[in-house]
Amino acid sequence: EAGVTQSPRYAVLQEGQAVSFWCDPISGHDTLYWYQQPRDQGPQLLVYFRDEAVIDNSQLPSDRFSAVRPKGTNSTLKIQSAKQGDTATYLCASSRDKDTQYFGPGTRLLVL
């Protein structure tokens, strides 16, 4: 069974630039999560989906961050105008309903 895949693995931006992260969950997993993990901290949930519906995006900075999962499979997380404080690793995870969350390798973002 293929795991959760993410791309790109690394991104380096200047402040104000936009960036998108892409996630392909494990086949058959209906629930998909995006986490932000600052350096030397634990992951913090940004948003999660059940199929194509957003279930909770209360921790997503809505003025600059957006996330979609249009067909209930792959998902994209976008930062419109990156800030230095967005420097972190962005992790995607998927699960079958409330079961175990499986994590991808993450995208490491550096905003200069």
Added chain:
Amino acid sequence: AQSVTQPDARVTVSEGASLQLRCKYSYFGTPYLFWYVQYPRQGLQLLLKYYPGDPVVQGVNGFEAEFSKSNSSFHLRKASVHWSDWAVYFCAVSHNMGYKLTFGTGTSLLVDP
């Protein structure tokens, strides 16, 4: 609000020695608790999970954890550490069996050869 505290940012043990990584949780009600491990440049992998029941939970690679409601703790243990256990370990709590995990700040485990 639920929260997790991992008081030790870094722990060093000798290969073959026993290990305990500490985790304290704050939660009103019955928590669901998890330990994840993160190897360098990799995503998090589940070691074990606690759903209400037997307080001692067995995980992969010889890891186990014990839930204590009276101490609000969920410490991770291993009888004999191997060099390949060198990684960062995260404790997490959920109120809903798996949705909305709240993670601690992690404990880096270093293994002396």
